Amino acid sequence: MSAGGGTKAIVAALLANVGIAITKFIAWALSGSSSMLAEAIHSVADSGNQVLLLLGGRRAQRKATPLHPFGFGRERYIYAFIVSIVLFSVGGLFALYEGYHKYHEATTNADRGAITSWQWLPVTVLLVAIVLESFSFRTAIVESNAVRGSASWKDFIRRAKAPELPVILLEDLGALVGLVLALFGVSMTLITGNGVWDAAGTTMIGLLLVVIAVVLAVETKSLLLGESATDEHVKAIAVAIENGPEVERLIHMRTMHLGPEELLVAAKIAVRHDETADDVARGIDATERRIREAVPIAKLIYLEPDIYHQKG
Template sequence: MSASGGTKAIVAALGANLAIAVAKFVAAAFSGSASMLAEGVHSVADSGNQALLLLGGKKAKKEASEEHPFGYGRERYIYGFLVSIVLFTVGGVFALYEGYEKIAHPHEVEHWYWPVGVLVFAIVAESFSFRTAIKESNQLRGKLSWSQFVRRAKAPELPVVLLEDFGALIGLVLALGGVGLALLTGNGVWDGVGTMCIGALLVVIALVLAVETKSLLLGESADPAEREKIRAAVVDGDTVTRVIHMRTLHLGPEELLVAAKVAVQHDDTAVEIARAIDAAEQRIREAVPIARVIYLEPDIYRATGTEPTTPAEPSDVKSPGA
């Protein structure tokens, strides 16, 4: 995932949410709508979330240090996880609370044209933001479905913005429905029902984001296609004859660690092996450019079934005769 593409989508969402938040709070003040107040808080939370994503992207660019020799690429995962927490608490839980209060103590929506006008404006603005996120994501999604893209993306920014914008649009429709029913029936309870639905939606989205970013924080391997490219690049058929076992780990969205034990000919000299290892590293970087940190350990392959001696990635275990 390109940093520029993610940043463009974040900035578009940030601008839209700031404008919408101001409009929603003005409408809530004039109309007394709980749905408007919940949506205003939701937009503020979204704006803060986008600021967190931008901050995480900036911190991730720090140079590696002696204390952090592999750099700060995972800062983006940490801030992505913080976004899910903010969305859950400030967005979802607050909306559920406001909805409960509105149902328990309903009152008629005043000055209906304020919330309705702001909701229509917000739907248009969020649609532009959502369109930007979709456009940027399509450049990276390939043939993956949207659910697969959200699950497999190694960079958190676009999945977060996509889900936030999707949740915002659905929430706006729910808020419009709640306000509309309250106006039609004269019963303010419907405003609270709409708010409760918004809260439930935000909680679900926050949980999905938390699960996905937690997996990234724990450390995910390269995609299967990238692992196969690395395997093919390592073996030259002359000095390096096979990959005995291999590990890959994302140090950040755009930085991959590769560690592998490779088989070499038993009668090769140390100089020949060193040159073959250097050449293999170069081939890996050409095949998978994000492979920045590479450790290759030469060994003599023993067809005894004892290798690998440590847990392997799914495609690492091969039969001795392979």
């Protein structure tokens, strides 16, 4: 996985989530807070997701085979899409179910679902988790800033070709917001003695995770279907093609990402009608070299020579 894939951010998030998940489970077991259980499952889902991202990055580095002649770069997109499914089902739907269960308990039991034992523990765990998640989120921001350039955060998440950093950014942001919601629910339950607040915090966590999962699924689906090169790369490739004596003009061009660092370029170029086959072949080789110099991730290039006829 390249540096642009954000391996450092993934590892930082994984280490943080494993430790946080363990402490949340302990806090839930001792206090019975549903918000703590929802957050514990959330951290487990996030930890599994980071393992999936690391696995996808490793598998994507395999060399092309006769069965898969364009390589395995898109495995990173597949695993990122699986992450969105895990976040939606294991994280979001479980939290919604647990919120409903806690609400039913708070409205039917005599103790109203209050937290009666180890009351200080959930708050302490949540405050410590917020600090740890903040460090993880900061690492993701630093890693993203190194590759996003002048793009806004919204555009970066929507247009990034490497899926790992947007996934980690949204996961860490969701984790921080979820922790604040859990802290709100637990605190209000301790103040009022009514578990409905705990149920409300759990439900809000579930809704948050579902929204983030849907955003990830939509963006990753677009990458799986095959996105074109960025506008900057398209312009650079077009200039490289036409910036030489071998090509009269670019007739049309198609690009597609086979992976975050592998771009397929297919173009029809106009050559002079009196050129020999040997001249055309040398011209195509020279044009391909210019394209690779302009856009190094253009690994697969197919140029079709043609005679351009002006219409009208």
